[in-house]
Amino acid sequence: MIITLLTDFGDFYQGVMKGVILKINPKAVVVDISHSVEPQNVLQGAFLLYNAYRFFPNAVHIAVVDPGVGGKRRALAFECRNHIFIAPDNGIAYPSAKEDGIERVWIIDEGKTSKITGVLSNTFHGRDVFAPAGAYASIGLLKEVAEPYYGDFVKLELFDYIVEGNFIKCRVVFIDRFGNAVTNLKAEEIKGKYIVFEGIKIPIVRCYEEVEKGEPLALIGSFGTLELSVREGSFAEEFGVFSGDLIELKQI
Template structure:
């Protein structure tokens, strides 16, 4: 049976958008205008346009986190593209449960894996009747990626838009590990509430025999060690107090009840830390 996406696979096609463009300028609106000109029936969903500028790993994290919640056949358009106009390829990634469009810098690959795995990767050929005769070398989001996403949502096969390639860039998320009774990990994301999201999953905490009510000793890069209680919900501690819990993506988060753990602890994404259960 032929694999179908877009209008052929759903009553109304869905295109998600993730960028580091922010909301001050017209960039996002221009991309949406192009999409709607080609596929006016598309439902456009903003994942985020507040990714830290040029932060490919942050974008890859958010895309991989959100994409699996969408219906099968959704087209995911992501543009964090510091190499725009250079030698990096514009890609379509066909995953088992959806399609991803964006630059070849690792941004798309973690999400594709979480969408059931990669079926094929294609380099977009921005030529012919489906793309503008001329396009800028500074805004591929509007001139290449947006048309590609729109045509995919209309049911155009990826092979009409590009050629299959074997080599592409992967964004490798750092992995936490257990050694000597301690888990070494990293803060991978800070949300708007100041929650410090780590890459330490539930399995590693269980290996420490940590459970709700346990005290965790945390030593973060550039900071003295501190102790925090592992709880199930924010309300289990006083307002303003620090806590640790398993967040909605199944990993350890350092938080504060109705406050910013990032500001209190003066920590940010990319910093390493170690965690052990206080005996």
């Protein structure tokens, strides 16, 4: 069984999670989606998970971007048609689970998972809660550390943009390492030939080489959403754009 990991942990912590997983399921194939989600950026984590999970066959996905760690937020497992999602109840797994088709929701018993690690840290539930739950799910024994949950849970909306005629309000959900500003505006909303951003007319192109080096451009990237870029440059740096920004555009 494949188990994927997506966190904002950076270095070290995900390695410990893998150790916990492999103690429970030595045959697990553990794949890192990313550990470079911006700290506490649940929306970005949800977006990256949503754009990755379907490329895995029947996997368990552990997603931990958890500003509420140690607090009252629940730890949940979404059992869906093809995948299982293990995550804090802050919406990070909801868009993916909803798309895959939620069949059952479980609440993870932190007391039971922490018996496996021998500790329940107030700051590292990735190790003490989510990794054990994901490992048990991968061997068909989620019921050993969780019970069915019938209450409400956080429903995060990824595509909360507004389109009114030629005017668009959308969100920058991810700045990649090249400085491209990835938005949550779906490709089907693009009707024009140019995007106007802060008074600058930017051509909508198919690929980067359609503009000169250093020129801004807009295109539909691999996420299937609008991206704002600078050829061989950084749109984010040049235009002062950050992940999470709500931006206003006009298409003409």
